[in-house]
Amino acid sequence: MIHYHTYDALVVGGGGAGMMSAIYLSRASGLKTAVISKLYPTRSHTGAAQGGIGAALGNLEEDHAEWHAFDTVKGSDYLGDQDAIDVMCREAIDVIVELEHMGLPFSRTPDGRIAQRPFGGHTHHHGQGPVRRSCYSADRTGHMILQTLYQNCIKNQVEFFDEFQAVDVLFNEGRCVGVVAYEVATGDFHVFNAKAVNFTTGGFGRVFSTTSNAYANTGDGPAIALRRGIPLEDMEFYQFHPTGIYRLGILITEGVRGEGGVLRNDHGERFMERYAPTMKDLASRDVVSRAINNEIKEGRGINGKRYVYLDATHLGAEVIEKKLPDIADFCRTYLGVDPVKDPMPIQPTAHYAMGGIPTDINGRVFADSRGTIIPGLYSAGETACVSVHGANRLGTNSLLDLVVFGRRSGIDMARFCAESDRGPLPSDAAGEAISRFERLRSGTGKENAGKLREELQITMMDNVGIIREEAGMKTAVEKVEELRRRYLDVEVMDKGTRFNTDLLEAWELGNLLDLARVVAVGALNRTESRGAHSREDYPKRNDEEWLKHTFVRQTEDGGVEIDYKPVTITDFQPKERVY
Amino acid sequence: MPTVKLRVQRFNPDVDREPRYSEYSVEAEPTDRVLDALNSIKWYKDGTVTYRRSCAHGVCGSDAMRINGVNRLACKVLIRDVGNEITVEPLLGFRVVKDLVVDMEPFFAQYRSVLPFLVNEDPTPDRERRQSIANQERYDDTTKCILCGACTGACPSFWADENFVGPAAIVNAHRFIFDDRDHAAGERLARLNAREGVWRCRTIFNCTEACPREIKITQAIGEVKRAILYGGVTS
Numbered sequence: 001m002i003h004y005h006t007y008d009a010l011v012v013g014g015g016g017a018g019m020m021s022a023i024y025l026s027r028a029s030g031l032k033t034a035v036i037s038k039l040y041p042t043r044s045h046t047g048a049a050q051g052g053i054g055a056a057l058g059n060l061e062e063d064h065a066e067w068h069a070f071d072t073v074k075g076s077d078y079l080g081d082q083d084a085i086d087v088m089c090r091e092a093i094d095v096i097v098e099l100e101h102m103g104l105p106f107s108r109t110p111d112g113r114i115a116q117r118p119f120g121g122h123t124h125h126h127g128q129g130p131v132r133r134s135c136y137s138a139d140r141t142g143h144m145i146l147q148t149l150y151q152n153c154i155k156n157q158v159e160f161f162d163e164f165q166a167v168d169v170l171f172n173e174g175r176c177v178g179v180v181a182y183e184v185a186t187g188d189f190h191v192f193n194a195k196a197v198n199f200t201t202g203g204f205g206r207v208f209s210t211t212s213n214a215y216a217n218t219g220d221g222p223a224i225a226l227r228r229g230i231p232l233e234d235m236e237f238y239q240f241h242p243t244g245i246y247r248l249g250i251l252i253t254e255g256v257r258g259e260g261g262v263l264r265n266d267h268g269e270r271f272m273e274r275y276a277p278t279m280k281d282l283a284s285r286d287v288v289s290r291a292i293n294n295e296i297k298e299g300r301g302i303n304g305k306r307y308v309y310l311d312a313t314h315l316g317a318e319v320i321e322k323k324l325p326d327i328a329d330f331c332r333t334y335l336g337v338d339p340v341k342d343p344m345p346i347q348p349t350a351h352y353a354m355g356g357i358p359t360d361i362n363g364r365v366f367a368d369s370r371g372t373i374i375p376g377l378y379s380a381g382e383t384a385c386v387s388v389h390g391a392n393r394l395g396t397n398s399l400l401d402l403v404v405f406g407r408r409s410g411i412d413m414a415r416f417c418a419e420s421d422r423g424p425l426p427s428d429a430a431g432e433a434i435s436r437f438e439r440l441r442s443g444t445g446k447e448n449a450g451k452l453r454e455e456l457q458i459t460m461m462d463n464v465g466i467i468r469e470e471a472g473m474k475t476a477v478e479k480v481e482e483l484r485r486r487y488l489d490v491e492v493m494d495k496g497t498r499f500n501t502d503l504l505e506a507w508e509l510g511n512l513l514d515l516a517r518v519v520a521v522g523a524l525n526r527t528e529s530r531g532a533h534s535r536e537d538y539p540k541r542n543d544e545e546w547l548k549h550t551f552v553r554q555t556e557d558g559g560v561e562i563d564y565k566p567v568t569i570t571d572f573q574p575k576e577r578v579y
Numbered sequence: 580m581p582t583v584k585l586r587v588q589r590f591n592p593d594v595d596r597e598p599r600y601s602e603y604s605v606e607a608e609p610t611d612r613v614l615d616a617l618n619s620i621k622w623y624k625d626g627t628v629t630y631r632r633s634c635a636h637g638v639c640g641s642d643a644m645r646i647n648g649v650n651r652l653a654c655k656v657l658i659r660d661v662g663n664e665i666t667v668e669p670l671l672g673f674r675v676v677k678d679l680v681v682d683m684e685p686f687f688a689q690y691r692s693v694l695p696f697l698v699n700e701d702p703t704p705d706r707e708r709r710q711s712i713a714n715q716e717r718y719d720d721t722t723k724c725i726l727c728g729a730c731t732g733a734c735p736s737f738w739a740d741e742n743f744v745g746p747a748a749i750v751n752a753h754r755f756i757f758d759d760r761d762h763a764a765g766e767r768l769a770r771l772n773a774r775e776g777v778w779r780c781r782t783i784f785n786c787t788e789a790c791p792r793e794i795k796i797t798q799a800i801g802e803v804k805r806a807i808l809y810g811g812v813t814s
Contacts, residue, residue: 017605039639040631040641040726041643041684041685042639042640042725042726043631043633043639043640043641044639045633045634045639046637046639047634047638047639047725048634051763096707097705097706097707100707101699101703101707101708102695102697103696103758103760103761104754105719105722105758106707106713106715107715108710108711108715109713110712111709112709112711113706113707113708113709113714114707137722138719139724140638143638143723143725147724151696151697152696154695154696155696159680181738185676187723214634214635215632215633215634215635216633218587233808250636250637252636326638329637329793330636330637331635333655333657334610334636334657385635409610412689430754441798448622448623449622450621450622450623451622451623453622483586492626492628493625493626493627494629496591496593496594496627497593498591498592498593498676498678499629499676499680500629501621501629501631502621502626502627502629505621505622579606
């Protein structure tokens with residue numbers, strides 16, 4: 001059964017970016033807005049962010065937006081676009097104050113201001129030493145942002161379609177005219193005709209076997225866009241967070257190191273002193289993850305195993321219980337380890353996509369590397385690539401990205417909706433989405449989605465992980481192609497219409513496969529090391545050839561096409577990156 | 580790997596007249612989560628078994644269910660904590676949509692009824708409003724709520740009366756009532772003083788035991804009751 005709806009603005013995804021844009025849309029008079037979310041919005045993965053949100057408030061020591069911008073550019077290994085970074089770091093101060101006014105319960109300084117702590121890669125005077133820039137609510141900052149934004153959506157009476165899975169985006173004569181969604185509870189399809197659509201669907205960490213990401217993080221937005229001919233930018237840059245809980249991949253915030261925690265190898269050595277003499281444990285994430293990887297490779301993992309220790313025992317019970325209570329709870333629950341008394345076993349975990357749907361600083365999506373705007377299509381948050389993170393994101397900049405660009409996209413959508421009429425739907429709008437679902441119900445049954453997903457995740461982890469080289473990446477590209485072929489033989493077991501999560505998981509696997517392919521192809525193509533993309537066979541950054549963004553596109557015949565876009569450089573010329 | 584026996588309550592209103600149980604044997608380490616065992620059933624044995632899940636580490640609130648009769652998050656309880664024979668059932672007091680999935684809409688409606696947002700219509704200052712550490716700590720505990728429903732689904736008063744606003748909504752009211760930046764405590768207290776408000780709570784403590792975030796729910800409800808009785812939140 002197909003239902004039809006008409007709106008002005010649609011937001012796809014109920015996390016931080018989506019709800020921030022929805023709040024701004026709800027303030028514009030006369031706009032009919034809805035948020036479509038595959039989860040109840042409070043389940044979104046923004047809520048798992050822990051350590052903080054960066055802004056040069058200067059509440060505890062001197063700080064400047066310009067320093068924040070320098071750190072972000074350097075952190076990005078000079079691949080971030082400096083006009084966008086400048087916008088983000090300047091608006092950071094105002095947007096944090098706005099969140100506080102919305103009710104966000106920040107931790108406080110003794111004089112009642114927003115508390116701040118050090119975080120990886122955030123420095124004073126362009127790299128002279130750590131600065132307290134991360135604004136936080138204990139170690140549940142993302143939870144508090146998600147709750148606060150949801151609360152304000154309720155206050156502003158934003159309309160939600162909870163547990164509606166967006167499955168396609170609709171175009172007519174080059175402009176975006178709506179989306180198709182699948183209602184989880186009933187199995188019905190819904191066609192939403194709108195003037196503007198914002199894709200804020202989060203990340204795709206589930207392409208890897210060890211990840212901090214939720215099961216829901218299957219890159220639905222970028223995958224839908226890719227299948228409709230939209231290019232994706234810088235997909236080869238995927239961040240591995242240094243400190244995931246051993247084997248489980250659950251995130252242990254960088255805030256632990258911000259509060260003074262240190263990494264130690266099997267000899268008890270604080271090994272980051274060797275890799276980053278100034279910033280040590282607070283070097284940026286790509287640097288720390290590679291260091292851990294190297295310690296393990298050279299046999300200095302704990303008891304020769306694939307983990308090292310994150311030691312917070314010297315911080316004392318008071319700091320841990322008050323500033324890092326969730327971390328303490330995770331360690332006790334999943335490891336039986338009490339971080340007050342014992343070091344935490346950690347290993348790097350797949351964490352964040354720097355790449356995504358290419359946009360300008362107002363969230364407007366680019367159709368190509370020349371910067372042609374697609375009227376009515378927007379994207380923000382982890383789904384999008386503005387690009388403020390370039391080749392490596394700094395901690396605290398993801399929450400900042402999603403509120404700043406969630407807000408900017410909401411403001412620009414409101415303007416666009418006021419100026420534009422609604423384009424007509426294409427004929428048989430839901431047809432393609434429905435046939436994709438039908439294939440999964442009526443496949444040959446030779447293949448099982450769970451097994452394919454497992455093979456995909458292991459392939460990507462082993463070959464397109466922290467350290468990469470040509471042979472491994474070629475293996476990955478071939479394997480992903482094989483899995484994409486085998487995917488056509490998947491048949492789900494649950495044939496019903498009611499709350500069919502078997503069907504949804506199989507559909508999500510299709511998204512992971514399409515995204516894994518462009519990640520692997522992009523990585524193989526980039527013959528240098530930059531930020532999170534680190535190659536044994538090309539260990540140096542190569543600005544002459546590669547100071548440019550990758551644009552990858554899925555062609556009509558199902559192939560992959562690569563194109564490039566220059567990096568925007570304003571204040572900071574590329575130089576060697578040392579922490 | 581040791582084998583674990585999982586009994587899963589099944590119910591699909593499209594085909595079943597009443598709930599039934601399916602039994603599965605799965606291999607699981609003692610340190611695996613109950614959610615891992617459910618996933619291995621769903622992915623490799625029986626794709627029709629239906630439940631919600633997302634973050635898998637106790638912060639998103641999707642997978643609250645009864646595990647051996649106790650409300651828990653399936654991702655926050657390990658096999659070794661519950662033994663090798665495990666029964667999983669949907670939360671009590673909610674309409675079952677399918678298997679372990681319950682209709683959360685009435686739960687969120689109760690949440691929305693307590694004005695779960697900061698009300699302060701004063702002109703906003705250029706910078707953050709100041710709040711002392713002590714005043715922030717006054718409501719800090721109740722900001723941890725993830726709206727999983729484990730508390731409300733454990734409350735005998737709620738089982739007896741589905742119109743009772745329930746512990747989760749009171750927790751979220753508390754979060755704003757005791758926030759000194761907020762101006763709508765009176766309105767919230769008036770709503771909670773109504774027939775289906777806090778007085779349906781009989782201080783049974785099931786909610787506090789069920790909370791995966793270890794929020795002191797019964798204490799928070801007690802503070803709300805006292806604020807109503809003594810007319811204010813200054814205590």
